[in-house]
Amino acid sequence: MWKDCGVDAMPEMEATLKRDAVVVPLAAKRVCGAVACRDCGVYRLCAALGLEEDELSLLERVVKRKLIFKRGGLLFRAREPAHYVYAIRSGSVKTCVGTEGGRVQITGLHLPGELLGLAGFDSREYTCEARALETTSVCQVSMQQLEEVAERLPAIHREMLCIMSGQIRHYEQLLLLLGKRNAERRLAAFLLGLSQRFALHRYSPTQFNLSMSRSDIGNYLGIAEETVCRVFTRFQEEGVITTRRRYVELHDIERLRAIAHDPGRRAAAPSALASGT
Amino acid sequence: MWKDCGVDAMPEMEATLKRDAVVVPLAAKRVCGAVACRDCGVYRLCAALGLEEDELSLLERVVKRKLIFKRGGLLFRAREPAHYVYAIRSGSVKTCVGTEGGRVQITGLHLPGELLGLAGFDSREYTCEARALETTSVCQVSMQQLEEVAERLPAIHREMLCIMSGQIRHYEQLLLLLGKRNAERRLAAFLLGLSQRFALHRYSPTQFNLSMSRSDIGNYLGIAEETVCRVFTRFQEEGVITTRRRYVELHDIERLRAIAHDPGRRAAAPSALASGT
DNA sequence: CCAGCGCTTTGATCCAAATCAAAGATTTGA
DNA sequence: TCAAATCTTTGATTTGGATCAAAGCGCTGG
Numbered sequence: 226m227w228k229d230c231g232v233d234a235m236p237e238m239e240a241t242l243k244r245d246a247v248v249v250p251l252a253a254k255r256v257c258g259a260v261a262c263r264d265c266g267v268y269r270l271c272a273a274l275g276l277e278e279d280e281l282s283l284l285e286r287v288v289k290r291k292l293i294f295k296r297g298g299l300l301f302r303a304r305e306p307a308h309y310v311y312a313i314r315s316g317s318v319k320t321c322v323g324t325e326g327g328r329v330q331i332t333g334l335h336l337p338g339e340l341l342g343l344a345g346f347d348s349r350e351y352t353c354e355a356r357a358l359e360t361t362s363v364c365q366v367s368m369q370q371l372e373e374v375a376e377r378l379p380a381i382h383r384e385m386l387c388i389m390s391g392q393i394r395h396y397e398q399l400l401l402l403l404g405k406r407n408a409e410r411r412l413a414a415f416l417l418g419l420s421q422r423f424a425l426h427r428y429s430p431t432q433f434n435l436s437m438s439r440s441d442i443g444n445y446l447g448i449a450e451e452t453v454c455r456v457f458t459r460f461q462e463e464g465v466i467t468t469r470r471r472y473v474e475l476h477d478i479e480r481l482r483a484i485a486h487d488p489g490r491r492a493a494a495p496s497a498l499a500s501g502t
Numbered sequence: 503m504w505k506d507c508g509v510d511a512m513p514e515m516e517a518t519l520k521r522d523a524v525v526v527p528l529a530a531k532r533v534c535g536a537v538a539c540r541d542c543g544v545y546r547l548c549a550a551l552g553l554e555e556d557e558l559s560l561l562e563r564v565v566k567r568k569l570i571f572k573r574g575g576l577l578f579r580a581r582e583p584a585h586y587v588y589a590i591r592s593g594s595v596k597t598c599v600g601t602e603g604g605r606v607q608i609t610g611l612h613l614p615g616e617l618l619g620l621a622g623f624d625s626r627e628y629t630c631e632a633r634a635l636e637t638t639s640v641c642q643v644s645m646q647q648l649e650e651v652a653e654r655l656p657a658i659h660r661e662m663l664c665i666m667s668g669q670i671r672h673y674e675q676l677l678l679l680l681g682k683r684n685a686e687r688r689l690a691a692f693l694l695g696l697s698q699r700f701a702l703h704r705y706s707p708t709q710f711n712l713s714m715s716r717s718d719i720g721n722y723l724g725i726a727e728e729t730v731c732r733v734f735t736r737f738q739e740e741g742v743i744t745t746r747r748r749y750v751e752l753h754d755i756e757r758l759r760a761i762a763h764d765p766g767r768r769a770a771a772p773s774a775l776a777s778g779t
Numbered sequence: 780c781c782a783g784c785g786c787t788t789t790g791a792t793c794c795a796a797a798t799c800a801a802a803g804a805t806t807t808g809a
Numbered sequence: 810t811c812a813a814a815t816c817t818t819t820g821a822t823t824t825g826g827a828t829c830a831a832a833g834c835g836c837t838g839g
Contacts, residue, residue: 322674324763330681332674344674347667352674375659379652382659389666390624396673397599397609397621397629403680404607404724406797408826439787447681449827454788470787470835486601683827685796716817726797731818747805747817 292365294318294357300341303354307345309365313337316361317436319445320353331445333395334358334419334437338426340388342368358436403447411446412456413485416466420475432474569642571595571634577618580631584622586642590614593638594713597630598721608722610672611635611696611714615703617665619645635713680724688723689733690762693743697752708755712748 291314294300300311300318311318313335320333320341332353335341341363345351375381402414424430435442439457443450460466465481467474475481568591571577577588577595588595590612597610597618609630612618618640622628652658679691701707712719716734720727737743742758744751752758 322678324678324682328678328682330678332677343663344667344670347664347671352667352671376656379656379659382652382656382663383649386620386659386662386666387624389663389670390621390629393621393666393669393673394624394629396670396677400609400673400676400680401599401601401605401607403677404721405601405605406724406825438785444681447683450786451788451828452826455826458788683795715815727816728798728818729796732796735818 292363294361294363296357296359298357298361300355300357300363301351303352304350307342307349307351308368310343310368310371311341311355312364312366313339313341314362314364316363317358318355318361318363319358319437319441320355321444322353329444331437331441332399334445336422336426343385343389344392346385346389359434407487408446408448408452409456409459410485410487411448412442412453412460413481415442415446416473416475417478417481417485420478430475431478432472435471435473437471569640571638571640573634573636575634575638577632577634577640578628580629581627584619584626584628585645587620587645587648588618588632589641589643590616590618591639591641593640594635595632595638595640596635596714596718596722597632599630606721608714608718609676611722613699613703620662620666621669623662623666636711684764685723685725685729685733686736687762687764688725689719689730689737690758692719692723693750693752694755694758694762697755707752709749709751712750714748 294316301307301309303322315337317337318335318341319331320335321329321331323329335355341355342351344353346368371381371385375385398418402411405411419433419435420430423433437445438450439453440450443453446453457466457468460481461468463480465475465477465484467476571593578584578586580599592614594614595612595618596608597612598606598608600606612632618632619628621630623645648658648662652662675695679688682688696710696712697707700710714722715727716730717727720730723730734743734745737758738745740757742752742754742761744753
């Protein structure tokens with residue numbers, strides 16, 4: 226399903242850290258495999274813009290241009306001036322933050338229709354680094370011009386607030402995942418989450434490409450890559466999933482759900498204060 | 503102990519879901535121990551409002567009222583209509599999210615000057631539950647009226663975006679913390695983070711009240727409460743800190759920093775793709 | 780078509796932290 | 810003031826998952 230549009234991760238040894246994005250003229254409307262505008266997370270934002278001027282001209286004014294990044298390509302670095310926001314049209318992107326200690330933590334896997342780079346609104350700098358996990362097509366949106374338009378159209382700001390609050394919800398879920406111990410549960414929840422998101426964007430919820438290596442997945446979920454392998458193997462033996470490298474098929478969503486939600490053993494339950502459900 | 507405010511979800515008390523916050527007339531300007539308005543996280547927001555009308559009258563229009571919650575008091579529940587945003591004036595609040603599995607994860611400890619409840623902007627519902635950890639004074643701000651004013655003043659929206667992006671940065675840091683293994687590092691980073699935040703609001707950065715129980719701290723950091731105790735004891739033996747129940751003194755910030763940033767052993771390092779620093 | 784490299788898998792061993800237990804220390808309400 | 814109810818600590822034991830090692834596998838480029 227990924228190959229048909231030549232998007233599959235041809236890990237080209239691109240040693241270059243510089244942006245080697247390919248600029249695509251806006252005229253080239255449809256990128257094969259890309260989400261349609263109306264499935265894009267910024268669609269409502271674009272729609273709001275359309276309220277007052279000719280749709281395309283305004284889009285051109287704010288959507289700087291369409292870019293294509295190769296696997297490993299850098300969209301932006303942490304602490305770099307945040308001039309642009311990116312909407313993913315096809316492919317996938319991972320974001321990560323780093324400590325002084327040199328450790329790196331992957332904080333997000335972003336799929337088509339999602340928006341990147343808004344978190345730096347406050348400091349006007351990106352808070353994390355973003356890299357394409359495979360050949361990825363994005364819309365690059367100028368923050369400054371977006372702000373200028375927003376000055377007159379509060380709807381723009383409201384959409385931005387919505388997108389950010391969505392990001393916050395995502396992090397809350399991830400925290401929930403990392404707080405709970407068990408590796409099986411983490412992976413089950415991870416797969417289910419992906420499945421849901423793919424479904425949201427009209428991709429198959431039962432077979433997809435992970436696009437991240439075992440090592441990245443481990444980092445993202447706070448477990449060792451060997452453990453990721455072992456759990457995948459176990460799931461496979463139980464007939465819950467099938468994997469072949471980064472390609473996955475989910476055979477038994479219910480079982481996965483059971484694993485992910487397993488009330489299981491005690492896991493640092495908060496005091497009565499917390500459990501006020 | 504929680505009975506004092508009748509908020510805890512005891513079966514027999516189930517009916518008392520109502521907030522038993524004490525309403526303080528706006529006239530009562532200074533709450534002992536509360537942050538001054540200009541140290542409050544929403545100050546810029548309030549200031550922006552002041553631009554166009556008499557300060558107090560507009561504040562009264564948007565800041566619904568000042569409330570005081572007792573320890574354990576419920577500010578809001580997850581999935582409840584998000585009518586208000588809360589600015590903490592004094593005390594502290596914890597936020598937590600829950601899974602179907604019944605597990606609860608504490609996602610935040612909020613100190614004076616911080617803002618709560620904005621994450622629900624998208625869905626117009628709170629995404630998490632918020633409870634006072636001690637007697638806590640807050641400003642309750644009406645979302646609807648805030649939005650009405652924002653319609654004319656983009657600055658309001660910009661401030662909200664800033665506050666949200668700050669929240670996102672906080673979560674990114676927390677993820678970094680939960681991703682890295684070692685319990686000592688988690689606790690060292692936790693203490694340092696608190697110290698910084700207290701300093702930010704003009705409280706002592708070296709002696710403060712944790713306000714959370716060991717159990718809550720463990721939940722927040724993804725470790726068992728017994729481990730929290732043991733690590734605190736170890737820190738104490740090394741002369742790095744002193745604790746007495748929830749009261750802490752930091753004696754050797756540098757040492758704490760060293761522990762927190764310890765390059766340490768391998769910890770699921772992401773692939774070359776990720777470490778593009 | 781083959782060699783090299785990076786990713787994935789599997790096995791063996793070790794250890795930090797979870798669990799299980801239970802005794803102090805506080806708090807608080809009867 | 811006392812006793813139940815909570816927290817905190819500390820000790821003993823267990824264990825999931827990290828580490829260490831070392832084969833397979835599949836691209837990718839020469």
